[in-house]
Amino acid sequence: MSMTENAAEDVDLLIIGAGPAGMAAAIEACELGIDTLVVDEKFHPGGQIYAGLAGGAAFDRSVLGRDYLIGKNLIDRFQACGARTRYGAFVWDMTPDNTAYISTDGTSRMIRAHHAIVATGALERPFAFEGWTLPGVITAGGAQLLLKTSAVVPQEPVVLAGSGPLLLLLATQYIACGVSVAAILDTTPAGNRLGALRHFARFIPTALAAKGLAMLWKLRAGGVPILSGVEDIAALGSARVEAVRYRRGGEEYRLPASCLIVHQGIESETRLLRAVNVEHRWDNVSRSWLPVCDDFGRTAIPGVSVAGDGRAVLGAQAAPLSGRLAAIDAARALGRIDVETRDRLTRPVRAQLGKASRGRGFVDTLFAPSPTSCDRLPGEALACRCEEVTAKRVREEATRSAANINSVKSRLRCGMGPCQGRYCETTVRELLLRHSGSTAAEIGLLRIRPPIKPVGIEEIIALGVTELPPEARIPGVLPR
Numbered sequence: 001m002s003m004t005e006n007a008a009e010d011v012d013l014l015i016i017g018a019g020p021a022g023m024a025a026a027i028e029a030c031e032l033g034i035d036t037l038v039v040d041e042k043f044h045p046g047g048q049i050y051a052g053l054a055g056g057a058a059f060d061r062s063v064l065g066r067d068y069l070i071g072k073n074l075i076d077r078f079q080a081c082g083a084r085t086r087y088g089a090f091v092w093d094m095t096p097d098n099t100a101y102i103s104t105d106g107t108s109r110m111i112r113a114h115h116a117i118v119a120t121g122a123l124e125r126p127f128a129f130e131g132w133t134l135p136g137v138i139t140a141g142g143a144q145l146l147l148k149t150s151a152v153v154p155q156e157p158v159v160l161a162g163s164g165p166l167l168l169l170l171a172t173q174y175i176a177c178g179v180s181v182a183a184i185l186d187t188t189p190a191g192n193r194l195g196a197l198r199h200f201a202r203f204i205p206t207a208l209a210a211k212g213l214a215m216l217w218k219l220r221a222g223g224v225p226i227l228s229g230v231e232d233i234a235a236l237g238s239a240r241v242e243a244v245r246y247r248r249g250g251e252e253y254r255l256p257a258s259c260l261i262v263h264q265g266i267e268s269e270t271r272l273l274r275a276v277n278v279e280h281r282w283d284n285v286s287r288s289w290l291p292v293c294d295d296f297g298r299t300a301i302p303g304v305s306v307a308g309d310g311r312a313v314l315g316a317q318a319a320p321l322s323g324r325l326a327a328i329d330a331a332r333a334l335g336r337i338d339v340e341t342r343d344r345l346t347r348p349v350r351a352q353l354g355k356a357s358r359g360r361g362f363v364d365t366l367f368a369p370s371p372t373s374c375d376r377l378p379g380e381a382l383a384c385r386c387e388e389v390t391a392k393r394v395r396e397e398a399t400r401s402a403a404n405i406n407s408v409k410s411r412l413r414c415g416m417g418p419c420q421g422r423y424c425e426t427t428v429r430e431l432l433l434r435h436s437g438s439t440a441a442e443i444g445l446l447r448i449r450p451p452i453k454p455v456g457i458e459e460i461i462a463l464g465v466t467e468l469p470p471e472a473r474i475p476g477v478l479p480r
Contacts, residue, residue, distance in 0.1 A: 012034050012113070012334055014098070014113035015119060017308070017310070018085070019045075019046065019047020019050075019309075020316055021307040021320060023075065024074065024320035024324050025330075032327070032336055037085075037086065038085045039085075039111075040085075041089065041090045045087075048145065050074070051145055052148035053075055053148075065169070090453050096304075098303045100116065107462070117307050118272050118304065119306070120272055123266060124265075125265045125266060126422075126423050127139070130234035131234050132382075133382055134235045136237070136257075136258060137259075138260075144170050147174075156258060156259075158258070158259045159184075160263075161185035162186075163263070166263050167184055171184055172215050182257065185233060188228065195366075202358055233262075234246070241259070241260050243255060243256050264373070265367055267426065268312060271422075273310070274446075278300070280292060284440075285364055286368065296346070298326075306326070307319070307323040307326040308322055313364070315356070315360070318357050321353040325346055375434060378391065379395070383431060384414040384428065386419050387416060389424075391427075394414070394428055397412060399435055399436065403436030403443055405444050405446055415428070415446045420453065
């Protein structure tokens with residue numbers, strides 16, 4: 001984006017995201033004497049996993065579990081580390097020279113960083129099915145955020161559906177809050193269990209395994225049925241969800257539901273990294289695009305690193321360690337320490353990261369999304385809710401023309417709405433993969449154009465914009 005001369009704030013290290021990875025990176029950077037600024041969209045630190053610990057409704061948070069409560073120590077250390085913070089601020093663009101455009105309270109400003117660590121975490125994987133846009137249908141992450149920040153629980157009967165450990169965790173938290181869970185409808189493909197077996201030996205002695213078994217025991221003791229082999233979920237109702245229909249063992253069933261909570265895993269949030277042309281690679285297990293980086297999280301773009309779940313889904317224990325690695329390497333890049341010191345400081349951190357990541361192979365394989373997840377999605381179901389594009393239209397586009405996702409975007413407007421593809425890119429990609437005959441590399445990933453998130457045009461004008469759009473940042477495309 002070309003700008004007229006406009007005052008910009010300079011900082012040695014900009015950390016985008018105040019979740020576990022961002023907070024740990026800031027603590028490490030400040031200990032190394034680096035001028036650090038942390039920005040986050042929320043009004044308190046903690047990210048999604050520790051939401052509410054630094055500010056939220058007053059209630060007995062022990063019902064959320066020990067793993068949640070231990071985040072308080074990390075938050076306390078972060079708030080005392082000396083890093084500058086800017087909350088309620090979102091980055092709506094970032095250029096390869098590490099200039100970030102940040103909006104706070106309706107005013108945008110530029111920040112020029114000598115180094116940036118992108119710690120934007122992960123998003124819930126979109127889960128499209130018949131009736132998924134009905135009121136009363138909510139994602140597990142959204143439901144957990146309401147519980148953590150506002151002590152809000154759903155109206156019974158409550159049904160949880162999908163795949164992934166977050167469903168089990170949320171169900172145990174609801175039981176502790178006195179909420180009755182009617183059932184967990186497990187859509188995990190049966191074939192995943194066989195694939196996960198090869199990782200079982202490494203998984204079983206880990207803390208992850210102990211936590212998983214503990215959750216299953218609590219659900220059993222609480223009388224919550226876990227129904228495996230579930231397919232073809234549909235939310236039924238007129239003004240809101242009233243029942244859930246599903247198939248299991250060749251038979252069709254219905255459950256009454258005032259709230260249907262769905263989850264289909266999470267995937268790395270990489271839109272900011274794409275904006276600066278960080279290279280991405282297709283990961284066939286998670287069926288998502290991941291940023292290419294080294295062991296420290298450093299990308300091929302000078303001065304840009306990635307940490308936490310934005311690098312790959314690592315989990316709450318591993319994410320802070322990846323943040324520390326990125327910060328120590330940033331100190332080396334900024335000339336504060338030499339390579340030998342960096343390697344000495346990161347050696348124990350890398351060992352801890354390896355230990356914390358042990359067992360991820362089993363979890364990732366067991367809960368890997370199915371390539372056939374959208375096969376039975378009704379044609380009239382919305383694939384893109386912002387632009388109201390149906391699954392039928394995406395399937396038709398896949399068979400009649402080039403299946404590159406950006407070509408489909410230009411013709412159907414998928415990914416052009418306020419969410420900028422956050423709630424449709426995965427569904428559209430899966431439909432294209434199944435119906436076009438193209439590979440993931442041929443389909444590609446959505447090209448990101450600023451603003452990455454909605455921002456008032458008056459904010460952009462106030463910055464002194466002289467040229468839009470930024471064609472020069474699109475590989476292979478020359479500016480006008």
